[in-house]
Amino acid sequence: MNAPSPAPSRERPGPETVDAVIRELTAQFGNRVVTSQAVREQHASTLTWVANQPPDAVVYAQSTEDVQAIVRVCAAHKMPVVAFGTGTSLEGHVNAPFGGISIDMSGMNKVLAVHAEDLDCVVQPGVTRKAVNEHLRDQGLFFPIDPGADASLGGMAATRASGTNAVRYGTMKDNVLSLTAVMPNGDIVRTSPRARKTSAGYDLTRLLVGSEGTFGIITELTLKLAGIPEAISAGVCPFPSIKAACDAVIVTIQSGLPVARIELLDEVQVAACNAYSKLTLPETPLLLVEFHGTDASVREQAERFGEIAAEFEGGPYEWATKAEDRTRLWQARHDVYWAAVGMRPGARVIATDVCVPISRLAECVDATKRDIVESGITAPIAGHVGDGNFHTSPLVMMDDPDEIARVTGFIERLVARAIAMEGTCTGEHGIGQKKMRFMELEHGPEALNLMRTLKRAIDPDNIMNPGKVVAV
């Protein structure tokens, strides 16, 4: 914590080391160790414009003890270790810039326990959010965090994911009760007991949530659950401008309406969704809104929201309680990425993810829209606006250096704008590789130094997902 010590150097292990590690792992795991080019590249998938940097090998883990054994072999050789869930991260989190071993967690896909009385469950990290909800449905329970992609719960915890429901149910930070993780020294750490709250020492759970695999590998999660609401109403509300929509969001949140989801699509994104999902939504800024509660309360809430929208010349707010209608609506929301892809065949979609205090939201989105126009780029906007979090999705032809430069400049300005408004470069996607350059601007040198101190102390040889979050 004093003067930064010289960075523990991290180099790509030499070929003898790689051979030795693969030999030792193969002796233990047999054909669960895979070195084919295709599998290695698939495990460095990025879904964005980060270049693919494959690991040296992939090992398919089946238990906490497997992960411990793999980490021990790697630690002995100072070999990088990267955890892989479903590969839906957006910032190069699963890339292996220094090579190393990718641990594929997809085989660790069991729901180990459901404690319905305690509203919690215990899962392995490879369980996806859809799988856990499928498992829970008969018991009237659900896990509310919904980032869109059918991500693995281990990956969601590692990136502090959130999504459309966060305005009501919080993020992974709020919904993980406890974790089991394998640390770089091979220790298996359980971060907390299962009790609903505790003040017993340092918050190891939140130390690991959002650490993106740079401290340890999550091998078990205890998750908070919610009761499936008795009634759900959802609907669409058009607005004359982005500002009007954002102002309606502010008043909705301030007035204490317990909105479960409140999502903004700009007119560009609406057009893309209409085309991709075969919908006929009005091509103007829209809010997609959902309420959870009793029959009476969702009706009351929807009516009050309609009144608020009308104050800002929004509306009519048309809502439905039929499950099919809601599903269709949210499928369209979840498909914004693919809808954006569909706008411009051949283009790469770049995800951005700023989040600002809600009072600055209209101003930030407005300035960003102007910047999009002035930059001559195509970038639909969609956002979890109840939290002040919005995504622009610039579309880039990767063979057009000028367009790449314009998009890069746009992203730099977007992030600087959000940070100047007391916001963050990432509300939910995480830092990974591509946002590391914004860390000092956002946190300042002192906080960044503290983060480095943590990383060096926990992982002195820098074997855990090196080259992510903070440079050490």
Place this chain on the structure above:
Amino acid sequence: MNAPSPAPSRERPGPETVDAVIRELTAQFGNRVVTSQAVREQHASTLTWVANQPPDAVVYAQSTEDVQAIVRVCAAHKMPVVAFGTGTSLEGHVNAPFGGISIDMSGMNKVLAVHAEDLDCVVQPGVTRKAVNEHLRDQGLFFPIDPGADASLGGMAATRASGTNAVRYGTMKDNVLSLTAVMPNGDIVRTSPRARKTSAGYDLTRLLVGSEGTFGIITELTLKLAGIPEAISAGVCPFPSIKAACDAVIVTIQSGLPVARIELLDEVQVAACNAYSKLTLPETPLLLVEFHGTDASVREQAERFGEIAAEFEGGPYEWATKAEDRTRLWQARHDVYWAAVGMRPGARVIATDVCVPISRLAECVDATKRDIVESGITAPIAGHVGDGNFHTSPLVMMDDPDEIARVTGFIERLVARAIAMEGTCTGEHGIGQKKMRFMELEHGPEALNLMRTLKRAIDPDNIMNPGKVVAV
């Protein structure tokens, strides 16, 4: 993180060091440095049976820069630094077992900003929860965490406090958006931007919340606020047994009733409260319950709760929406400590604070009540049972070694019982000095080693509140 390095020794600084530090501090702070015995002892107040261990001097801080200057002087001399808020902690948190400087934060008592649109505010650490709520009331907002005592918000963050409202609003972990803190090297760290959520790197906010001053001194807090509910209903419901009351709590939580407070008093505590607060509550296990919402919804919720209580032979559930009646009821709840004191004049009240998964609550409370009887001690029970957290308050004559031994044995068994039920030794009071001995039992050696690793890395000279949370 590898083999534990030899513990950085922590000794009481010699008299020359103490003199030098006090001289340097006096040169900077004049008569804000106080060394009188009375003031030093007051700053080591413990409210419990932990012996008073006064600091060498008390300095009254007025700004973050003051705290930074004090920490820099202390760091240069490896002098311990202990932050002091209101002295209402229960585990010897403000004691100075190695001497050192107590920084009194009570002068840092300004509300720096209220962002009503964002439902947050920025306060100095010496602001108390009642003071912030007084400040906010005109704006229809409140800070929901209520540990009973009118504690300072800095202290509440440092101990990860919660209290009666936590079942609805969460704990300090959930309600601190960002902190400013002075670290042992004198760095001023801001843990997070003010945006509602972020995935930008390690969760420094939650690293500091609950760290009990052992990592750094909190000098500013950004807090989440809630809207004052349109309507509040509160009431009392008697039950034939502790088990019946606990079972009613479980069904209430499971059925998704958004209860704002649900508190258990056993018949011993009720009798004490009746005597102390001049009430006429039925002397049987009681639940005190409160709902927040609209007029219609609190009525609906109260009625549903009454039906659930009746299923377990509880009731009648009598509730009121009048503010005076509610205030009287909750004042009685907040006075349980003083009511316990009143039961046995001259006795010390020892606070306990276990928390278990709610499914184990009835079993844990039942076994604990039996243990109280078998141990021949007096110990009323009150609890935040919606979270599975309950307090027994053994009354001890400090001149009776046999009674001290019986109470000590009872506490050991209580903690072991809670931990065996996947619970914790402390739901909200923190570890301080007296619960350090339970840390390994609760967390296991690997997690405890990780906590030590964090402490050593952040505070290598062990100047920040040494002798608390973890031994290094």
